[in-house]
Amino acid sequence: MQDVAQQAVQFIDLNLTVVLFLFIVGFIGGLVSGFIGSGGAFVLTPGMMSLGVPGAVAVASNMCHKFPKAMVGAYKRWRYGQVDLKLGLVMAASASVGVLVGIKIQEAVLAAWGQSGSNLYVSVAFVVVLVVVGGYVFYDAWKIARGGGELPVNENSLAKRLQKINLPPMLNFETAGVRISMWFTIPVGFATGMLAATIAVGGFIGVPGMIYVLGASGLVASATELVIAFVMGFGGTVKWAINGMVDIRLTLIILAGSLLGVQLGAIGTTFVKEHMIKVVMGTIMLIVAVSRGLAIPKYLKELGLISLDEGLIAGLMTASFITMCIALAIGAIIILGSMWQAKRKEKYALKESYGQV
């Protein structure tokens, strides 16, 4: 099995375009990950494939860079007191089960409808989850921003109501400031794993789940997501590396950029108001949903459900990839812009206190 897998693997030759693309996307993906807990993978994998890297090698090399990046980001944010390690490990345990179930579903879809059916399933999952969850995250962020950035206290929120249900075993998450039944953490972790196995970005469910279902703050949820990403990324890497699919050169180039980015993103969380995490996450999720929506006609055509011109399909696929890059770039611009604004305010306040203004 291993030999067969290896015979099929073709590692690409490196050139300047490949190196620059991986370094820059690695940096921006790292920046977004350090800030919202996940991101980057959804551009890196298709991007690498469009550069000629085989699908399995792209996924494996991407995952091999993901877990050390998450580890460095989690450590940095743990030093700022934002990581709830216990919550991360509890979530990671149920997420691992979710990944296994997600893979089984993927395999069943692939067996029943082939590669196009599988691609269609992934794209539809992307669009539905990202529009519903991303839309809500964005709406919530917009409401908070309209109120001057102050977090409203809502005693009737879903998280508060769940926390009041005394269903043993009750778990106490000190950093998150949450006391909740273990039975409510399981579905959130499970859904995170399922999404990770389907669209490779579990954080799009994990972070909103920890915020709106469990009641953690945006800061703690995004920081804790890095712990989950580390555990799942490590497990996934071991599996791919045993099959010899990791192209260590690609991994190290992405890592060169992402380790710079992830630390900058982590520092950024201490500069900005908490709702900015939701703004960035909601914006990226909605734009990525549009990007995946543009890819759906291609799979519908391959399944023979609609008929479309080949040129139009190619144009839609290019637009889909560009939109995905734009999602990441806009996320990075919002993060860097809000950091710059916060730094300027801080400088101004310092000058004012010295009486220089």
Add this chain to the structure above:
Amino acid sequence: MPDRKKKRNSHIIKAVLYGALTAALYAAVFTHADTVLAYCSRGAWFAALPIATVFVFSFVHGAFANYLWAALGIEATKKAVQPRVAERPAPRKRPRPRLHLNT
């Protein structure tokens, strides 16, 4: 102020040191890229090689990145993120037994 300058100088020195170490590691791998790739993609027990490699790189390059941002003056603000204490349900008051006469 001198303390701040001293700290910054220390960050610059560490950034240069770890930067040189990172560059050396990358040079070592990419000058022998074919050999490294061949071993790392052998699979089975050789799976430990790419995993160990990324751990080493993330320690050295991670330290470089940390000191680089600090040397550039980009550091976390003093605003500490205090962990919130989980709300425990208020203890229920037990009624005290009182003597009374049944009339």
